[in-house]
Amino acid sequence: MYRTRCLSRPAIRLSQAPSCTRNITSKARPRIRAVAAHPYAQRRQQHFVRSIVTVSALWGTASAWQWYHGERLFREVHAEEPPPKEQELTFEQPRRAAHGAEDNRNIISSQHLQVVKSWENPGVYAWGSNAGGVVAPDSDETFIKTPRRISFFDGKLLRDIKLDKNFGAAIDEKGNLLQWGKDYAKDTKAPTETLHGKNLISLAISRDRIIALSASGAVYSIPVSKEEQLSGPKPTSTSWIPFWGSSETISYRIRTPESLGWNERITDIASGLEHALLLSSTGRVYSFASGAQDFPSKGQLGIPGLTFETRPPGPFDIPHEITTLKGFPISRIAAGDYHSLVCDAAGRCFSFGDNSAGQLGFEFNADALHIDAPSLLPTQKLYAGTGLQASVKGVYAGGNTSFITMEANLPKTGPSHPGRVTADTWAFGYGLAGQLGTGRWIHTQSTPVKVPSFSGLFEWDEIANHAVPIRLAYISVGASHAAAVMDNVASVAVAGNARRLTENDTNWGRDILFWGNNEFYQIGSGKRSNVATPTYIQPLDIDAETDRSASAQGLVKQKLEKESHRFQITPKQKVKLKGRSVGFEQRVECGRGITAVYSGA
Missing domain, CATH: 1.20.5 (Single alpha-helices involved in coiled-coils or other helix-helix interfaces)
Known part of the structure; x- marks a missing residue:
């Protein structure tokens, strides 16, 4: 349809419409075509x-x-955003049926399985430096990164064990001394019995000698080297048969103090690199040189003015009583590399020796790097202004680091305030590798600082029906790392126990945490980074843990290692072992670049 302009000529009519946009009538069509043409x-x-x-x-x-x-x-x-695919739903695999109540406990609890395995397969797990063939005598590996069993000790109970990077020493269940490592003999591939028939109960090691304590209180100083044992002077053994005696097979020295009173005997020993401490049953403390290479020269013997030149006549390693401590019945002793700690029954702590890193708990003094007389540590100042009455319960030392455990009592003021006991742990000394356990990296810590992981902890005791403080059972301090066993409430019910058990009742042990230098993988985490805050590690028998989880939930080992339960150490309990009833527990020992967990009788 065409649109036309409005024309004023009369020949065109628009049906009387005022607008030219109306349709044109049929009479005008010829004219329109004429115009369009x-x-x-x-x-x-x-x-x-x-x-x-x-x-x-x-x-x-x-x-x-x-x-x-x-x-x-x-x-x-939208090239990187493809349409979402439908995800398949995954369901947890059904747990296998348990074959009896005990099997059910193994399935539902990792801790229960750990306890049972420690009873069924006693032995020694070790990890850390293997440069001296101590952790794995039959292997040439430099490091053992995670806990590994020493096959020689499978199924065996030990009374004690002490480990250095280059030599190891242990006491078997019969009280005989076992030695191994390159410093003992370069060609050794397994622990060898050296001193037997002495009924030994505990050990301490210096740089080059082993200090052993017998059940009767006799103290023995034995050279580490097999060559020195065979070539050195051998004492004459005694016999209950008159005029019957023979020479011992190895060289050693008896270092039992001669000034012990009637019915007094040595009950505990501790040793640093050059010195050793002896604790008697009456609370007296003796010290002597425990190394053949160097005479103690940093005051760690606790005898003012005692040096190699001023020592009394006789052998250089004769025990000396620390007379400064008379009147203070000592209950605990501990020795670091070059320093010593003791505490008495009244909760007082004394320290002496090297203080170059503040390991005595006193301010660093460049003009007096060591203290040669036992000095009282002002522990009550640690609770100043709190109203708490505190006392020292334990002392621990190793390397250039010290620990004390304390209990602070809130006095009872009335029925509504019955009082409460708080257990704390304090650390001081060298901590650049994290061995203080406080979460900090510090060269010198001369004032005791609280270890948060082991301080002010409580748990509910269902048997006593009230909250109880969580104390430390003990701390094992190595040259630069440590482990603490907590005295938390444990359950080690076994078959035949008087308490009736259901199929869901399980065993669990005590918590154990590790921290400090990890240069040789001695923490046991499988990693090499140092640890400044106490941490858990995986269960020792990870293969057994894998089998349990795989059969119970269908998990693979990689997932288990990421989500596995922590290692818990088994407290002492009497169980059946190879047809006999025997009481034993798992114990931890931190050495010089090495850690071990063993079944202790």
Whole structure:
């Protein structure tokens, strides 16, 4: 339909419409065609058609360009976002049926399985430096990164064990001394019995000698080297048969103090690199040189003015009583590399020896790097302003680091305030490798600082029906790392126990945590980074743990190692072992670059 201009000529009528946009009547059509046939009108019509075609072409081109690039842009934007796929639902695999109550306990509790395995398979797990062939005598590996059993001790109980990077010493269940490692003999591949028939009960090691204590209180100083044992002077053994005696097979010295009173005997020993401490049953303390290489020269003997030149006549390693401690019945002793700690029954702590890193608990003094007389540590200042009455319960030392455990009592003030006991652990000394356990890396810590992981802890005792403080059973301090066994409530119920057990009642042990230097993988985590905050490690028998979890829940070892339960150490309990009833427990021992957990009788 064409649109026309309004014409004023009378020949054209628009049905009386005032606007030219109305439809033209049929009578005017010839005139319209006549007008359209005019040349000027024809040109305008052609121009109009060309305009319509051009606009249509441009619109089509623009639409095509927008569609192409829009789709391409859309594809580029969403190239990394494919449509989500439907995820299949995974269901936990059904737990296998338990074959009896004991099997059910093994399935539902890792701690229960650990306790049972420690009873069924006693022995020694060790890890750390293997440069001296101590951790794995039959292996040439430099490091043992995670706990590994020493096959020689499988199924055996030990009374004690002490480990150095280059030699190891242990006392078997019969009280005989066993030795191994390159410092003992370069060609040794397994522990060898050296001193027998002495009924030994505990050990301490210096740089080059072993200090052993017998059940009767006799003290023996034995050289580490097999060559020295065979070539050195051998004492004459005694016999209950008159005039019957023979020479011992190895060289050693008896270092039992001669000034012991009637019915007094040595009950505990401790040793640093050059010195040893002896504790008697009456609370007296003796010290002597425990190394053949160097005479103690940093005051660690606790005898003011005692040097190699001023020592009394006789052998250089004669025991001397620390007379400064008379009147203070000592209950605990501990020795670091070059320093000593003791505490008495009244809760007082004394320290002496090297203080170059603040390991005595006193401020560092460049003009006096050591203290040669026992000095009272002002522990009550640690609780100043709290109203608590505190006392020292235990002392522990190793390397250049010291620990004391304390109990602070809140006095009873009435029925509504019955009082409460808080157990705390304090550390001081060298801590650059994290061996203080406080979460900090520090060269010198001369003032005792609280270890948060072992301080102010409580748990609910269901038998006593009230909250009790969580104390430390003990701390084993090595040259630069340590482990603490917590005295938390444990359950070691066995078959035949008087208490009736259900199939869901399980055993669990005591918590054990490790911290400090990890240069030789002695922490046991499988990693080499030092640890400044006490941490748990995986169960010792990870293969047994894998089998349990795989059969119970279908888990693989890699997932288990990420999510496994922590290692818990088994407290003492009497169980059946190879047809006999015997009481034993798991114990931890931190040495010089080595850690061991053994079944202790």
